[in-house]
Amino acid sequence: MRCLSPSGVRFKEVRVTDDVAAFNPSAADHGALLEACARGERQALQQLYAQEGSRLLGVVVRIVGDRGIAEDIIHDAFVNIWNKAHTFDATRGSGKTWIFSVARHLALNHVRTRHREVTVDDETADRLDAERAHEVETDMQDHFDWLGHGDLDRCLAQLAPERRNCLFHAYVDGFSHPEIATRMDRPLGTVKAWIKRSLAALRECLS
Amino acid sequence: MSDRSASSPPLGPEETDDLAGEYVLGTLSAEQRLDVERRLQEDTKLQEAIWAWERRLQPYTAMVEPIAPSSRLWQRISRTLDDRETSRSSAEERATRPGGLLNRLWHDLTLWRGVSLASIVVAIGLAAMLALGPGQTPSSRYLVVLMTPQHTQAGWIVQASSPQRISLKPIGTFEVPPGKALEFWTKADDWSGPVSLGLVEPGETKQLSLDDLPPLEDNQLFELTLEDDSGSPLDRPTGPIQFIGRAVEL
Known part of the structure; x- marks a missing residue:
């Protein structure tokens, strides 16, 4: 079914990896490999690991910040898969x-x-917010080289760079709201509102 | 299940999508994440919304530089899966011997996908101990392994020496956030709602007699929820489920 997809559906995001697989037979279809895993074929899991292990480890190291812990998580992830x-x-x-x-x-x-107890209390958060509120200069720089990766590009392009930065510090770095506020040097409340509104804007743009 | 949905009000379409977006983005707290994972089991709209955000955002993981895993990592994964298969076949073999006593338990365990090997070993060991221990009369015995809602970790075991007397034993550590407490609940299939069995101190064994309740029955639900430190203000759980499991008759 994936070889004969009509041109009209090539913008559907679900299709992207299938299309890659169709053009590159060595990159086997992940879904087919998962079906093989469900049938108990260990080789299929090994193939998924060979294809995605490095990318997954990169993503997890970025979030947990520790190579050893990240390998433990990849271990658990493949057992779960x-x-x-x-x-x-x-x-x-x-x-x-x-x-x-x-x-x-x-x-x-x-x-x-792990970081549950590290979150700042309300009083400290208010004080930090008051300090940061004085700095109003806008950060026009993108912190991430996001363009050209997915179908969401068109909608992400409509957001201010600062708001894109918030989204990617969350998604890619695994930052919590307070961590993003610190990184962006913006009040916590502002960051929370930006993220909520950015998600709503993306939803609007996609609909 | 009415007792669970009652503790979390239904979400509108936009709220569902906001929650799904923040869950996938990763900005929710540990507690909120648990709440989403609990809702997910019954809320198909939330499942769909989460999938939609996963599909949209996943391509952007390509911004991260890949890191080659150490050569031992695949061996570790492979060994874990081997160990699990070995323990499964030996358990299946044992289960057929002592009158199928372990059959039900094992059947349940294999349904708990993603359970750590250690939890399975603990549960099997305990079941074997209960089932095959010395001088035991064949009265009703029950075992419950309370798992995290995603079934990734076992946290507590409930043992019942009789249908009225149970003990709740910790098998892992759990950190209760300040101002919060763990509350223990049970509900049999035909009860209208769950009944509180009181607050539980993490790390401590608790003995309980269920004299005011009907006798313990097969498949009875037990759960630990995170409540304010004085316990749930209502006659049902109001906080997220931390551990959950059902009774298996041995």
């Missing part, structure tokens, strides 16, 4: 999306659970 392969539903997204989400959420759960 193996055990849950039968729950993968290709109608909801590509196999690649699924395995990245498994690894990312393990990493996010790790940093959120």
